[in-house]
Amino acid sequence: MVTSTTKLVGFATQLRDLIEYGDSGVRRQIVTKDEKRQAILVCLKAGTVLNSHTSSHDGFITVIEGQGVFTLEGQEIALEPGVFVAMPANAVHSVNAIANLAFLKIVDRHDDCQEHP
Template sequence: MNNTVTSSNDFFAATLQDLIEYPTSGILSKVLLKDKNSQYSLFCLATGTTIDKHTSTRNAVITIIEGTGNLNLEGKDIALAPGVLVFMPANTPHAVQAQENLAFVLSLSETLPAKKEISQQTIDIVKSTAPILKQHGQKITTRMYEIMFHKHPEVKAQFDMSAQANGTQPARLATAVYSYATHIDDLKALKAMVEKIAHRHVETHVLPEEYPIVGECLLQAIKEVLGDAATEELMTAWTEAYQALAEVFINREQQLYQTTF
């Protein structure tokens, strides 16, 4: 289903029970209303469905319409039954389990923070590094994964280690970083790439809090591989650029997690 029932310009009244539709397994979701500040969606979970632990960058309220289940909020279990309303502050880890067909409305509030503009100086510096990234990209990303798996072995389980061993994953990351350096001022050109990566990230359960880990390791690898060419100016520009790219992924993945919730 995943369709929007109405736009914020239209008057809208509905009996939620009439909109409920359970899949034979898994989840069906329907956006009831979306405007620039909030989004209201109806989620229908088939008996036995679980939604693994994840977070939302927006404040959220869930209101149970029918069925029973369990919400684990920061490790605390909350019994879900008709009429129960739970407020979840942004970034609170939570997981859901439907003991029987479970329907609830998820209301997301608070607009995501306005995107910070990348400075022209950063754009110029990052674009000027594109040729070096083309030349040394795979060396940088191979080193980046080495650093990350050593410093943060807990993330290893998310990766296909054969794609590491044969170099395909470092090559894909190098292409992504190079493409970003080339199109940092024209993100529309990267839309297809961002979509593909974001879907893969959602499949492998990448979380917003993991972005600083990748950022730290990538920047360290850039510094090591480029040596003297990694001036303070270049490192500052790439720090800002990485944060902006991470924000693009985090926001897109957040939307995907919400619709596949």
């Protein structure tokens, strides 16, 4: 389900039903977006690493399933269901999926959710 509007429209979805792990190791799906922000479901196959990078936008992630390590400005954060991470703009961060890992990432709106190398 993808909802794209200029104004937020109310809806509900079960994120677990949207989780899929692709062959490439990383799968991103925009769940919803408006002119201010977007919510992206990110699914990382076990063993996938997103190397250190930055984003020009503030963001939040909430882990839905799996296990991994999120490194934020040098601090390692254990990822497991229910963990919430706040990322300030321009903070160096990386992700290592130890087991299949799915999280919801909410960021200030930008045109391309494929920001990672």
